[in-house]
Amino acid sequence: MDTKTKILLVEDSAFDARIVKDIFNEPALKDFILFQVPNLSEAFSFLKQQTCQLILLDLTLPDGIGLDTFLKVQKAQPLIPIVVLTRVADENLALEALDAGAQDYLVKGAVDAQTLKRSIRYAIERKRLLEQLRLYAEKLEQQVNQRTEQLQQTISQLEIEINKRNATEQQLRKVIEELKTTQSQLIQAEKMETIGRLASGIAHEVKNPLAIILQATEYLEKKIPIYEKDITVVLNDLKEATMRADAIIKGVLDFSSISKLDNQPVQINQPIDKALLLLKHQLDKFHINVEKDIPIDLPLTLIDVNKMTQVFINLFENSIHAMPEGGRLEIKVRLIKAEKLTSHLIGLRRQDYFRPQDEVLVITVEDSGCGIPEQNLSKVFDPFFTTKRNQGGTGLGLAVVNNIIASHKGLISIRNKPIEQGKGVIVEIALKVHQKEVYDEGQKKDSNS
């Protein structure tokens, strides 16, 4: 094989080419072998067939003028070093070529063998180093990219891991939260039952003496002359205190009777209307507008009408008390699927009460009263919690409501209206629909047999 360094001279002037060829014939350049082509297109076709270690390029060719000539060749052969040939008058052009990446320039006519040899060697060596540098840089960049990618992968894996842990932690928290509520609800249920059992025992025994005190007071009232003002006042106090004691007993007694429900399939508006009728006087007296929104085609629900009437009496009474200057009482009923129940609704063992496909009646009682301070919200269902002690409140109203709803396997929630709707309280009750259930049972039996 030929070990000589191949040089390609691109030169159209036969005269100039001759001069260069002569120099290459000198002994100093014996390690080089020169090929010559007269224009760019031949240079390209030459380079397609064989390679060379350097190109000597004249910048004025028939198919290439000025710097453009150089750029074309460099683009086609980025790895081959290029030394440009110029005339004395073209030195500026030569400098532009150097800026663009040419290795060197030689002025025609001012070149001897030694200069040419050195120029060629340096050009080749510089190009080689540059190329090596470029490769290193490329490799480095590649490695950096690779590392970056690896790091990014690690980071996203970590992120996934962190997210997973967070989710697990959240789930754990939720479970703990649920356990806590279940526990406190169980305790609450237990408390209620104990109170209930006690109540039924005590109530009868206390009501009898109360009945006697009341009769005695009324007897004395008739016997004492009206002008005995002090005595009349005292007797009146006695009577009122008796009535209050009776109210407390009444409330407590309600716990004990919850186990014996007298359930009938009825329209939900029956207990609502009954309660409104019983409270009509108070509603009118305090100028409270009642707005009912109850669709007529609702399915029946299986309830103890008396107990449920009491639920609505207690709720409406609370609303009336919260609106001494008048206001609005809205009662709304909707039929929805259990799975769509809002999270406000609480119950003792929610999952037992409704299956996702059950149809549920949701009754909403909304007032425009004073609302409930946040810190009291968790206590209002507690027996004996009241902010109305000196107006004769017993604090049993909502406790009874809660128990009656629970004994119907319903759910209840109480909350303040969202601020943008003004003050007031929203009570939500969810009750099972009666007919649907019977229908379902029937279906099951059919498919079993």
Added chain:
Amino acid sequence: MKGRKKILIVDDEESFCRLVKLNLEQTGEFEVRTETKGIRALPAAREFKPDFILLDIVMPDMDGGEIAHQLSEDAELKNIPVGFLTALIRDYEVTPQGDTIAGRPFIAKPVTVAQLINFIKNNMIQY
């Protein structure tokens, strides 16, 4: 005095009986006889021939429900109107439509004199 309605009250609380008797008779509209033993209810009714019988439900020897049942089976007494007076029921259960226990009207203790008179008048036939 003529025109006074005769009321028989059967309740094991002696002082309650005494006070109700005093309060009702004070109005001048009623003549009251009281019994504190359940078993005395029927003999007293036969003797006193009341226009209305008021029965306590929970009594140690015989409860008001039982007495009402025996009264309803007695040819001589079955037409006398009967009402229950009881500490067991809360008054909100007594709705304007008038609720009943075993078909009989009832009223919850404690009760004011006015409520009691109202109750008696509402449930006494031929007043």
